[in-house]
Amino acid sequence: MTGSIEATVEEWRAQYDVDSANAAWLMCDRHDRDAVAFRVVEEDLSTRDITYGELADTSRRLATVLAEHGVQQGDRVPVLLNKGAELAFTLMAIWRLGAVHVPLFTAFATGAIELRVTGSHAKLVITEEGQRAKVEPIDGIEILQVGDELDRRVDAAEPIAESVTVGRHGIFLQLFTSGTTGSPKGVPVPLRALAGFHCYLHYGLDVTADDVFWNAADPGWAYGLYYAVVAPLAAGRTSIFYRGGFTAESTVKVIKELGVTNFAGAPTMYRVLSNSGLVEGVRLRRAGSAGEPLTPDVVEWAREALGTEVRDTYGQTELGMVICNHAHPDLARPLKPGSMGQPSPGITAAEVDGQIAIDVENSPLFWFPGYFEAPEKTAERFTEDHRWYLTADTGRIDEDGYFFFTARDDDVILAAGYRIGPFDVESVLITHSQVVEVAVVGRPDPEGIRGEVVEAFVVVADKSIDHAAFEKELQAKVRNEYSKHAYPRRVHLVDELPKTPSGKIQRYLLRETEG
Template identity: 35%
Template sequence: MTTPRTPNMRDYEAEYHNFQLDVPEYFNFAADVIDKLAQNPHKEAMFWIGQDGEERHFTFAHFSEASSRAANAFATLGIAKGDPVLVMLPRIPEWWEVVLGLMRLGAIPIPCTTLLTPKDIQSRSEVAESRCFITNQEGAHKFDQVRSQCPTVAQTILIAEDGLDIAGYANWTDYHTIAAQASSTFTGPKTRSDDPCLVYFTSGTVGNPKMVLHTHASYPLGHTITGRYWLDLHEDDLFWNLSETGWAKFSWSNLFGPWLMGAAIFIQDARGKFNPLETLEMLYKYPITTLCAPPTVYRMLVLDKPMAYLKSHYPQTLRHCVGAGEPLNPEVIKIWEEVTGMTIRDGYGQTETVLICGNFPPLAVKPGSMGKPSPGFDLSVIDHEGSELPPGKEGDIAIRIKPKRPAWMFKEYWRNPEATQACLRGNWYITGDRAYKDEDGYFWFVGRADDVIISAGYRIGPFEVESALKEHPAVAESAVIASPDPMRGEIVKAYIILAPGYTPGDALVTELQEHVKRVTAPYKYPREIEFVESLPKTISGKIRRVELREMERQKKQLP
């Protein structure tokens, strides 16, 4: 087993109460972090494994130069400070070059999952008024289907993979060509710490996804909290986070957190279905020291067959494991610790924040708990009036924002002042999650306060799935909720009232599922469909999803 090392946080109470992280007037992650690390021309930033097993090593010097070339190339195309740019790429090194280049320029990258459909791309382009779209050939085929419906997109940039001849792609600019022609020195204006830096789309409950706007301080600098205290990273670590590029957790742990600490990241360009045995093989074969994965992954890793492999192929360099994205089952923590000797330390945060609560190395883990508040946050559980609740009382998880708002939070829901205002309650920002505190100050997750479904780490708004279902002629009305699931935590379930002339059956279930996959991102499709004659509603006609969720819990015999 790996020899333990002294953690960055040795005394939780002292670190929490004495925490300080200065925010300079000007800050740019590419210039102030990557360029400084690049002063050592040999310092490794990334160990990358391609789809075919190809191994490549990248230094910080590479990303410093490549992102400068990208910034200059984008500027030549007319992309300027403040311009929104959709970036839809798999785990290839160019993702980092492009995102860092846009940040360096002062443009606003909007990372998107590669699972988006053409309709999703069009919708995001319209809402964000995107100036540019950057993708690979798979994404290019999707975008070309809706290009005419994206009038604000003036530039489309293609990152060709596998020696693709770009000659067959009309209206696309070849990234590698323009980057090679650009200067490796960027001399553009500096960005202020409060300038817009990054936007992520987050799931909505009663409408389309919202845009979360971060400044150059909030995510890029604020993830010092995540990388230093929870991930517990050091300069000689090789850190593997299993998130996909379109999710905020990817920026948390595959960009800002590790590189702020000078650690290298391990990236596997895996694009197929998750394979637990392959993951364990990676941990055994490569010198990975720290692992971050959603609870769904850990649940699959502790199944019989993976566990048998793990017992005979112990990852010798692994020293620290964390989980995030959904609550982690105590039994999974127990099994993992029995076999590896390591405790999975659960953490909690949002697209809107950095890590705000976690099981930090000095703390004794209470299996199933979210841990204690992160340094830099006054976190509590409050009632509907904004008053703090005593231990044992369930309420809303909230961050104190008055008299001073933490700099490590999003600026606003971009172009949506109503949504921005709706998450405020007196002196507090409401996360949208419910919990209670125990007598020792540990937080315990209860569930969402709204209807967002958290399935295998994905956050899915029921509105999008219901909207997709409504486009099918067989659906008269639908209600989509989270249904408890032992492996995924929750799954998407749809209750459907059929239109006249249609009868329930397995064939129709499959047809509706495939329809949703086509209309919206495939991961959002309802894994269970139940046909009903009516849906529970309020006097005003709103569907009572809470009643449907309670029915599901009773069916699955949960407390």
């Protein structure tokens, strides 16, 4: 790093990595009240701007209402809301109380929601009318619904006098990630992580004050939450919330109508755009990608179709984005096909035991405190001397210092930018009366769009079962009981599952199965 970059990293640490750190101050109150925090875009492309002043005033009154429901410092508060003004006000109100936001993806069914609600010991869930039915079956949880009634209470409430200071180690987010076995693991995010998030927005994506910035990822997941919500708030930038679903047509319209200059999203989005034939007259200053490796053909397409390169980046829920093809001119280097770039400022990375690893002692922007109530799982992520954080992703480094992702060391499925744990899907499928055993894996998407697709290998009780009808039953079961994004695109009926002598399923053999 140059001296100026090191000085900038130290400046962020001085802002965020201190005992006096206050979430509401750092992400709202210190900014210009007239500046726009979020531009909410409806499907008809009508817009509503939420200024930092409105965000501050409304969240102060909503915090009073949440306190009346017993929300206190350290409480986990799951939020099941679509992108919009209510989400922005709710998150800031939670942080004003020193409480912890637990994101819930709006495509989740009750099963996935309950895992996260119970796993965080939450007492209150905040949701909206269209999502409420998913929460109601969960025992012992209070539901607070946004809408007219809550708006009236907020309007009448006195604003909270002081926001709670939690300090640099205070937790303000708790996401959940899952791997091959066991329940989803809680990832507590301390306030000091803001320094790393701000760093990625600045150096990784090169978001400037003059940009019209749109990170199209969903804030129910790490990339959207960290870099469409938290990092722009920390930096005092404007972020776009588009309330419609992703399609090539809608994406092009939003970019053109709002004059987007800096766009970020999953490789799937770029692949859909490149295959659509709808991208005409689009010119971006910067384009970033995250979630799964970016294929070289998309990079080549983007140079002509978008007027800029798509720069791939690598990270995890536990880290944020830490290895990047940086877009900022102070760090930008020529792209190499298949490479995810170099370590970000404040991060030192290497290859340890074949894995991509982060040097804890020499990475001032490393922040992962360990999994929530899971010391054994936490220990698996570090070398014995705690010097290195192990990502469980294998990779290599070339002679020029470029990092390349080669494979996952676990069996997490990377589908359309989402990380899907096989165990979560298997836990639903195994409850079907005909399923004796099941293993779920990710396999390359035959359409080349999603990166990987979920496929299930099933041992059934009745060998004469109608395969097509059974497959539809299992797909619907996962959609209804777990999540719409995680259903198996194909179901294979097998006589037995390949296992090690100790009985562990050999998923890598299933991934290599033909057909």
